Amino acid sequence: MLPSRKLPYYRAMKTATLSPSNDARRGSLACVGMGMTLGSHLTPLARSHIEQADVVFAALSDGVVEMWLHRMHADVRSLQPYYQVGKSRMRTYRQWVDLMMTEVRAGKRVCGVFYGHPGIFAWSPHKVIEVARAEGFKAHMEPGISAEDCLYADLGIDPGRFGCQHFEASQLLFFERRIDPAGYLVLWQVGLVGDRSLARFETGPAYRQVLVDLLSRDYPLDHEVIIYRGATLPIEQPRIRRVALRDLPQVLLTTEETVVLPPAVALKPNLAIQQRLEALDKLDQAGALAGGERRPCHERLGGGGHGWQQALSVTTDDGCHDALSSCRTII
């Protein structure tokens, strides 16, 4: 059975079966991640998708990695030549989608191979899967180890500690976004920040100065920023540079480098919310939340069953009555 067209593809994925497909003549699509480092990150399943495909399209970040991919399949078609200075990258990405879908419609098992993770900061893999599914073809995304994953490991950052925002740097300039300087801020594509044409592969110091001016609203100019590039070949080490924010415009920056701003301010306790949680804690300790905390208070109070009996019993206890009132507001 084909996945529902009404669901986003990521919610309509089929579970795997052990029996081989009996519709081998029907086209299919898999978008897989190559990971970042040659030899280290390609998953067994992604490799299997590559090897079992009829045709492989490649959008990789390193030419040597692309040569490695050629060892895995006889028909690997690079998508790199579709990039051109002066040509909108969105046009390029639409062409990539068309190229892959042409082969899918011709009944081929198509594998799109993308550097890192195919679904992170990448338009075309999501789009081609959406199109394929809308036309009734099987389509699947297989995750890979992304540049973001490598960044956390190489820089020793846990995004859960203070929180972590990610933006394509240009999006931060084009739109009004809220930066939280209490968490990490990770900016991608700073090397071509501010390129409204989508037709350039680098901008320059004047454009990065606009970014710095924007960031200076939330960060001091002497705030240390990290410029990071992960290793794509296993003989390399990650490249990590640290500069003051004010110096970012003058630093040579490539498109594959990522800029990380560590937290600039301490986490500020939210006292109002903590008070509400304290009220809930009182209810919980009194047993008023047991078994009924997911239902509105009026349902628990008006309905039958053990939960509402507990809640009503709490209202006779002066110590917990206020807490129950708070509960009505909270839940």
Next chain:
Amino acid sequence: MSDTIDLLEAIGRDASLRHASAEELSDMLAQAQASAALTSAAAHGDSSLLSAELGYIPMQTPQITQSPGHEEDEPAPDEEEAPNELPTPEQGNASLLH
């Protein structure tokens, strides 16, 4: 001489080699009869030195461009349809070398 791509894959998948010092890696590559380019690149941690053997391979990486808010815009009718010097499948690896 050993194949450079095979050696890179072997290094990438071996924990002791992937995180070996440049000196240790150079010794291993010498024993494996690696090319001079790979040995030099590993010794210096500089992959650009591989171009002496594999050629210069320019790659663009801005796949992550989100074109914020304009992803579904229709392309202008006069936009170019095909890339320059598209490689044919039979060109294989040679198409990568510029």
